[in-house]
Amino acid sequence: MFRPLRERADAAALAFSFDGQALSGRAGDSVTAALLANGIVTCRQTPVSGAPRAPYCLMGVCFECLVVIDGVGNRQGCLVPLAEGMRIETQHGRRNLQETPG
Numbered sequence: 600m601f602r603p604l605r606e607r608a609d610a611a612a613l614a615f616s617f618d619g620q621a622l623s624g625r626a627g628d629s630v631t632a633a634l635l636a637n638g639i640v641t642c643r644q645t646p647v648s649g650a651p652r653a654p655y656c657l658m659g660v661c662f663e664c665l666v667v668i669d670g671v672g673n674r675q676g677c678l679v680p681l682a683e684g685m686r687i688e689t690q691h692g693r694r695n696l697q698e699t700p701g
Contacts, residue, residue, distance in 0.1 A: 610625040610626045610627055610628075611625070611626040612624070612625065612626075613625065613626055613633075613681055613682065613683045614683060614684065615633065615681060615682075615683070615684065615685040615686070615687060616685070616686050616687065617634060617637070617639055617687045617688070617689075618687075618688055618689055622634075622637045622639075623637075624636065624637070624681045625681075626681070627680070628680075628681050629657075629676060629677050629678065629679060629680060629681065630664075630666065630668065630674075630676035630677070630679045630680075630681050630685070630687060631654045631657060631664045631666075631676035631677040632657075632677075632681075633681045634654075634666075634676065634687070635654065640653050641653050641689070642654065642664055642665070642666045642676060642689060642690065643663070643664075643665045643666065643689060643690040643691075644689065644690070644691050644692060645692070646692040646693040649691075649692070654676065654677060656677070657677045658677060659675055659677055659678045662675065664676040664677045665690045666687050666688065666689065666690050667687070667688040667689070667690050668685060668686070668687055668688075669685060669686050670686070672690055673690070673693075
């Protein structure tokens with residue numbers, strides 16, 4: 600199970616949501632780290648079979664941590680710093696390029 604190496608008492612708490620569920624993270628964490636710290640272990644489904652996938656490398660190489668952030672799909676959660684009020688959603692399949700963020 601994922602857990603932070605140490606608690607950072609000096610880090611500000613940030614409110615965000617994942618699939619409509621209100622959660623809290625720490626300033627300085629990536630989106631993926633905040634999801635894992637909240638017990639969220641899958642963040643996308645494959646385009647072909649719909650199988651759930653989980654973050655793997657946590658350094659931007661594998662693309663297993665793709666999520667939709669504030670309406671924009673195909674975002675690598677491990678590379679995006681968590682921000683107050685972010686709306687994060689499970690990425691279902693591939694990104695629809697016809698959609699416009701809103």
